[in-house]
């Protein structure tokens with residue numbers, strides 16, 4: 001397979017993005033993440049505003065999240081977006097008010113699913129500009145372009161399918177009994193046992209991973225051997241292909257505010273390394289591979305985030321290629 005081109009820009013050269021963007025058609029959506037309240041690592045509205053202005057402020061598109069948060073419903077999610085300064089372009093929540101409006105894409109040949117549930121409003125958009133923050137992620141290894149399109153465009157039903165059957169486990173020695181996971185679990189699947197240690201009822205758990213995000217001790221894990229070899233990452237890659245297939249997609253990854261956990265966690269996180277810059281590509285696998293390589297080159301500690309399943313399976317199913325040519329601009 002031919003190498004994909006991945007362009008690198010320094011953060012100060014953000015204005016050069018305009019020269020690298022393709023000609024989009026009129027049905028363009030800009031996929032962003034508005035940031036969880038309390039989080040400060042997501043790509044700021046100030047930066048997104050500059051990019052949106054380059055493409056005539058087409059709608060910012062997003063979907064609702066699974067877990068307890070103002071971002072769980074469109075009306076309160078919109079409030080968060082506006083509080084965070086995303087007031088310069090229309091906002092379109094693709095999965096409706098409650099996250100329940102799905103566009104079903106049927107595909108025969110993939111490994112994990114046959115039906116993919118995406119935000120219904122996605123059918124209005126023939127082009128997508130996916131602006132993603134690259135960082136570690138509790139259950140997917142890392143979050144970048146593939147996750148932004150695969151998880152970020154799925155409706156609630158799709159997100160549940162993505163997480164289904166993944167078993168979360170509390171490492172008792174690390175649990176301090178603070179109850180944060182209990183307060184945030186959307187289905188009340190967690191209790192403290194007699195020793196004040198959290199216990200997850202696997203029959204009730206819907207595998208949304210919110211508990212991983214909120215645990216201050218990092219005491220909740222996914223024993224990967226229980227999930228059949230990084231199933232979540234592979235499913236995310238399949239969803240990414242279902243969402244991007246038949247659409248013109250262009251990807252921008254910000255390698256800034258590099259933190260260990262995702263932007264859905266409502267706390268400030270210590271940065272793992274200095275900001276690196278911005279990557280751009282038409283290939284979501286190549287841009288995530290290049291992002292991972294660039295971060296690992298600068299920060300040895302980031303190597304512990306294993307997102308290989310997204311990359312390997314992404315390449316296998318034709319989402320993109322891990323082979324890339326990095327071009328400095």
Ligand code: SF4
Pocket residue numbers: 168184185186187188189190200204205206207208209210211212
């Ligand atoms: S216990 Fe299960 S349902 Fe509850 S927050 Fe954790 S992963 Fe989600």
Ligand code: SF4
Pocket residue numbers: 170174175176177178179180181182197198214215216217218219220
């Ligand atoms: S959030 Fe973490 S430390 Fe707190 S009770 Fe839950 S598992 Fe234990």
